[in-house]
Amino acid sequence: MTFYECEIERIKNLIYRNQRQLDIVIGMRNYIDNNYHAGLSLNFLSGIKFISKYHLLRLFKRYYGQTPKQYLLDRQIENSKEYLKKGMSIAETCYFVEFESPCSFSTLFKSKTGLTPTEFKKEQLLQSRFDFHLRTLGN
Amino acid sequence: MKVKVTGIPVNDQEKALKFYTDILGFVKKVDVPISADSRWLTVVSKEEQDGTEVLLEPSPNHFEPSKTYQKALFDAGIPYTQFSVDSVQKEYERLIDLGVEFSVVPTAMGTVKIAVFNDTCGNNIQIIEML
Numbered sequence A: 001m002t003f004y005e006c007e008i009e010r011i012k013n014l015i016y017r018n019q020r021q022l023d024i025v026i027g028m029r030n031y032i033d034n035n036y037h038a039g040l041s042l043n044f045l046s047g048i049k050f051i052s053k054y055h056l057l058r059l060f061k062r063y064y065g066q067t068p069k070q071y072l073l074d075r076q077i078e079n080s081k082e083y084l085k086k087g088m089s090i091a092e093t094c095y096f097v098e099f100e101s102p103c104s105f106s107t108l109f110k111s112k113t114g115l116t117p118t119e120f121k122k123e124q125l126l127q128s129r130f131d132f133h134l135r136t137l138g139n
Numbered sequence B: 001m002k003v004k005v006t007g008i009p010v011n012d013q014e015k016a017l018k019f020y021t022d023i024l025g026f027v028k029k030v031d032v033p034i035s036a037d038s039r040w041l042t043v044v045s046k047e048e049q050d051g052t053e054v055l056l057e058p059s060p061n062h063f064e065p066s067k068t069y070q071k072a073l074f075d076a077g078i079p080y081t082q083f084s085v086d087s088v089q090k091e092y093e094r095l096i097d098l099g100v101e102f103s104v105v106p107t108a109m110g111t112v113k114i115a116v117f118n119d120t121c122g123n124n125i126q127i128i129e130m131l
Helices: A003-015 A019-035 A042-049 A053-064 A068-085 A090-096 A102-113 A117-138 B013-023 B064-075 B088-097
Strands: B005-009 B027-035 B038-044 B053-057 B079-084 B102-109 B112-118 B124-130
Touching: A003 B102, A019 A042, A019 A053, A019 A068, A042 A053, A042 A068, A053 A068, A068 A090, A068 A102, A068 A117, A090 A102, A090 A117, A102 A117, B005 B064, B005 B079, B013 B027, B013 B038, B013 B053, B064 B079, B088 B102, B088 B112, B088 B124
Parallel strands: B005 B053, B079 B124
Antiparallel strands: B027 B038, B038 B053, B102 B112, B112 B124
16 A cells, blocks of 8 residues: 555545535535526525534535635636636626626626636637637648 | 646656547647757646646656656655546546556545546646545
């Protein structure tokens, strides 16, 4: 057994011993991934697992290093990038990822990616034209 | 500041390029000759071609401490870096079929699943799936 394999076992036994807690947070994350657009709240999430929202918040942060809200926002931004890449308008994208308003969406998008949704769309368009040009040259 | 490039030391750039593109599925992004036996050679994920570039750097051939560090990590089974995948099990099966050697088979570890393989250029590389 290598040093790294020994370390894997040691860390598993040290911080991942409580399988019940792991099942709760993994189930919660999967639920967010599959229902991220359904206007999720901590109250709703904790109700599903029959545990207090404060306990859920602590568990999620302990095992994933983020609060469920932070994780949800990251998922929304990642998914909105995919919608924008496909050519969807900013208003449509905002609607599909269930943001309260296009303004708050644009502000968060800029803070997470460094670009406004409009700049991001322009960059994607330029990139796809560049890729098309390269493919044409290749043929 | 932005993270645009991250490096992996490799003892053979051409062999590394073949492994990282033909086997792992990355795409060559930049290839600039630097000297007779060295290139500034980067690859990117096929699914995220505007993402962080992986520099396949020939440092073990030019800087002894790099070679020593790389070997020490390799001998201890420690991954030099890790890549994210949707399913560790599926990627493991795909790579096994292509003849890749694994030192750690798919293993659940808390909120992640990991596996570690040999990149044939002096490194252990970990693949990771968030559960």
